[in-house]
Amino acid sequence: MSITVFSHQYCSLHRVSEVHPEEPARIAAINDQIIRSGMEFALTQKDAEPADREDLLRVHAANYVDDVFDRAPTEPDQHIWLDPDTMMTAGTLRAALYAAGSGICAVDEVFTAENRRAFCSVRPPGHHATWDAAMGFCIFNNVAVATAYAMHKYGLERVAIVDFDVHHGNGTEDIFLNDERVLFCSSFQHPLYPNSGTETISHEVINIPLPAGCDGPTWQAAVRERWFPAIDAFEPQLIMVSAGFDGHMEDDMAQFNLTETDYHWIAQELKALAERYCEGRIVAMLEGGYDHSSLGRSVVAFLKGMQ
Numbered sequence: 001m002s003i004t005v006f007s008h009q010y011c012s013l014h015r016v017s018e019v020h021p022e023e024p025a026r027i028a029a030i031n032d033q034i035i036r037s038g039m040e041f042a043l044t045q046k047d048a049e050p051a052d053r054e055d056l057l058r059v060h061a062a063n064y065v066d067d068v069f070d071r072a073p074t075e076p077d078q079h080i081w082l083d084p085d086t087m088m089t090a091g092t093l094r095a096a097l098y099a100a101g102s103g104i105c106a107v108d109e110v111f112t113a114e115n116r117r118a119f120c121s122v123r124p125p126g127h128h129a130t131w132d133a134a135m136g137f138c139i140f141n142n143v144a145v146a147t148a149y150a151m152h153k154y155g156l157e158r159v160a161i162v163d164f165d166v167h168h169g170n171g172t173e174d175i176f177l178n179d180e181r182v183l184f185c186s187s188f189q190h191p192l193y194p195n196s197g198t199e200t201i202s203h204e205v206i207n208i209p210l211p212a213g214c215d216g217p218t219w220q221a222a223v224r225e226r227w228f229p230a231i232d233a234f235e236p237q238l239i240m241v242s243a244g245f246d247g248h249m250e251d252d253m254a255q256f257n258l259t260e261t262d263y264h265w266i267a268q269e270l271k272a273l274a275e276r277y278c279e280g281r282i283v284a285m286l287e288g289g290y291d292h293s294s295l296g297r298s299v300v301a302f303l304k305g306m307q
């Protein structure tokens with residue numbers, strides 16, 4: 001069994017500016033490290049397909065989706081702002097549709113193909129996008145689109161979403177807050193953008209705010225203590241992952257001190273949980289990670305952990 005990696009060249013069409021950290025070179029950096037590691041021969045690489053309107057409407061308000069489509073620039077020199085951090089240029093809508101659609105392809109892959117684990121190397125990221133708003137570089141909530149599709153298509157009643165991006169996955173929490181079919185586990189630096197996740201009261205939301213400077217052993221201990229018993233009790237039929245690597249010590253976007261070792265560890269732990277409860281099924285989707293070298297190395301470590 002190998003891991004299927006979904007991506008698409010259209011994910012590079014979304015370009016904000018020469019200096020914006022959420023840039024096409026992130027995907028290239030991941031590909032470079034996969035090749036350098038020799039791992040490409042252990043992976044099944046496939047092109048993603050785009051999400052359609054019906055897929056988006058399971059997790060987003062119709063007027064929000066319509067607004068994104070209506071306002072999407074079509075000329076090379078055009079741009080619009082959906083929120084103070086989130087710009088759309090001419091290629092953005094197509095990139096966002098392929099990013100959201102990749103998770104749907106990955107869900108189908110782990111339920112119908114031999115491979116039980118998939119990784120979506122896509123952008124723009126998704127976990128800050130709420131029911132009715134873009135936020136923090138995110139337009140459509142990719143992991144939420146895939147989770148809702150999995151519940152719709154395969155009749156799942158219990159999906160665990162694990163989000164280890166250094167920022168709180170506020171959008172994912174917002175979308176599934178009142179849905180008992182989804183267990184949401186998020187660890188994040190606090191205080192830090194978007195400064196949410198410390199007051200959520202729900203049995204299906206396990207938030208772990210941690211201070212700047214948090215290192216690997218501290219993060220692992222918190223995850224082991226808070227997430228794993230909740231996942232054990234929930235017995236998920238699928239594990240989805242918002243895989244953000246901006247908590248790496250070399251990533252300037254925040255002040256966590258995680259390393260590749262930590263991403264390898266969480267992948268191994270999630271794989272063990274998935275094998276216990278859901279025949280090994282994991283779909284992981286790229287979120288943050290802005291330092292190209294550590295991003296590429298971290299994704300490789302994560303993929304090796306899931307093998």
Ligand SMILES: [Zn+2]
Pocket residue numbers: 165166167244246287288289
């Ligand atoms: Zn992030």
